[in-house]
Amino acid sequence: MSDTLSTRALNRAMLDRQLLLRPSKMTALQAVEHLAGLQAQAPNPPYFALWTRLHDFRQEDLANLLLDKSVVRIALMRSTVHLVTSSDALAWRPVMQPVYDRSMYNTQFTPEIKDFDHQEIGRFTRKLLGERPLSSGELGAELMKHWEGAGRSALVHVARAMVPLVQIPPRGVWGKSGQPTFQTIEDWLGAEPDATPSPDRMFRRYLAAFGPATVQDVQAWAGITKLGEVAERLRPELRTFRDENGRELFDLEDAPRPDPDTPAPARLLGPFDQTVLSYADRTRVISDEYRKVVITQNGLVKGTILIDGSVKGFWDIKVMKKAATLSITPFERVPKRDLDALESSAHRLLAWAHPKAETHSVQVVL
Template sequence: MTTTVLSTRALNRATLARQLLVERAGLTALDAVHHLAGLQAQAPFPPYYALWSRLVDFDPAELAGALLERRVVRLALMRDTVHLVTAADAGYLRPLLQPLMDRGLRAADLTGLDLPAVAATARELLAARPHSAKELGAALAARWPEHAPAALVRAARGVLPLVQLPPRAVWGRSGQTVYQTARDWLGQDDHPAPDLAELVRRYLAAYGPATVADLRTWCGLTRLGQVADGMELLELTDEQGRRLLDLPEAPRPEPDLPVPVRFLPEFDNVLLSYADRTRIMSDPMRARFAAVPNGVFPATFLVDGFLRGAWRITRQGKAAAPAATLTITPWASVSTKDSRALVAEGERLLEFAAPQATTRRVVMAETG
């Protein structure tokens, strides 16, 4: 039997198509969050930039409104990191990922801590009212003084689905981390029988084609190969001979498909959700991407579909006359044509990020 071999560029184009990065999609913010199986969101505002790069005429007020209306929420999920997901997916994904949370709790310094008792106490506290992280830690430490408040909050977040409430992560506003259980905030129970096969399908729809190791890297769960083996999936091969799984009907564009430059936010899932990231970054780019302090991955940009550098926005001046500068720093040489495309896209990004700025400037830094 002949097996189709996908080149790195073919994998790249398939990934960009699934990630809505070939052309901006005419989806609602809610539908895009669902399609992408959530957006990594341990910082408050990267999801807004992620959707700006993926959707036609994205309005940040749409996502902010969904947060305030409890149609999307932020809580610890894949890789035990905070993700923004739909309310329905919060109830579906968290039960599936509880083994990952349990594994993290076993690795933490929680010796002698009665986790069921922590869960019961935290649930009672949060049912009475939402608590900030500091308040929750202090309340739990009153019962377990031998443990640090931060460790107790970590334990509570591991045993319970704790959502971070707005106004944190509402565009244009600020707010501290305030917790409530997903059940109390959303008024819904967890999905009674979440399906691991559906998790595999959701991943492949947004990230495929992919190996089982890629799937495991994305979600943090193990033994997913057994699940995939029981599904009717297309089997492909990459250039290294690794088995790739995919949905038969999913898009796999031609490898020479032209793609635009794209700006990605910090922690974008498309860069973090594979065991082998060569489909979107070379080994030198991966080394540069990973060489960041405190695990804070930078905002990045793609040229011809591949990682080529970082960007950041700085703001200066008084509130009455603010100025904003977007600095684009290539990590490798960029052609004159691509530089012009980056500046033009960067100007649009600045209009989105700093609409009130009286002065906006895009700076193309030297290759660093």
């Protein structure tokens, strides 16, 4: 019979693997790989994610990895943009192809694109991007010249689904601006995506970064189905547990599972932090009630505060003229020692994120 892991035990395992129990001395590249990529729907969240986790992280540590192509911004898990190592992008994008194939028939654009030859749109996209990188608007405009009856966004949706596209710099480089500009992964990295994609390897990588977890958790993170078949193939080499609701959890044999009483420091998590997005059952880190406040109806995810390992509020930064202010909004009473720790972290974060501001201030909104 499988051992039972409490919600608190799952929380501490997650915090350990997500580098949130103590600052890590990993390099930025090592951390991106260890964390199985970072949420990157907006340009800056990956920087906040690494600031929270790494010892003495500097913006240029990640920006240089984008510029030298060690990491890329690419739509992967759940069809959302992630920042991952180049090797993971080449290995994982083919695993995600079923997600994109389904998106041809379950999207708002389906009426516009259902009668088109999607493969032909993909081939033409490759031809266009082989000549020069194109912004989303430029790519859509070129496609509209050849496929009448569909809007620009609908055609870009097809192109993005049929062809692995990376968002090239300066997009994603700290302090730089620029709309998403696409290049095929083959042209950008000079390498082909994995010809023998392995959901098994991806399943193990998820467990290393987020486990122990149910099959449903892995599917929620990846956005792909039928991973129960993967779990069964891997079962002989994995450990299994049960959660407090009796659901089966899978984990790597030698993965860290700290004592549930391990202290968890107060933390500021950045916007779109993956800890609140990567499970079907997220109660190990955030209550269903608080999740509705943190994740807005239009899909934005606020920066959050962790108290004893769980989300207990949110934070945001406002910059007006030359004054930068970080506001902390707890959902409930926070112990003074944790509030002091959060305020100290907030001052360091402001100095890191807005060094040119003449004044930095932190306020707690009660």
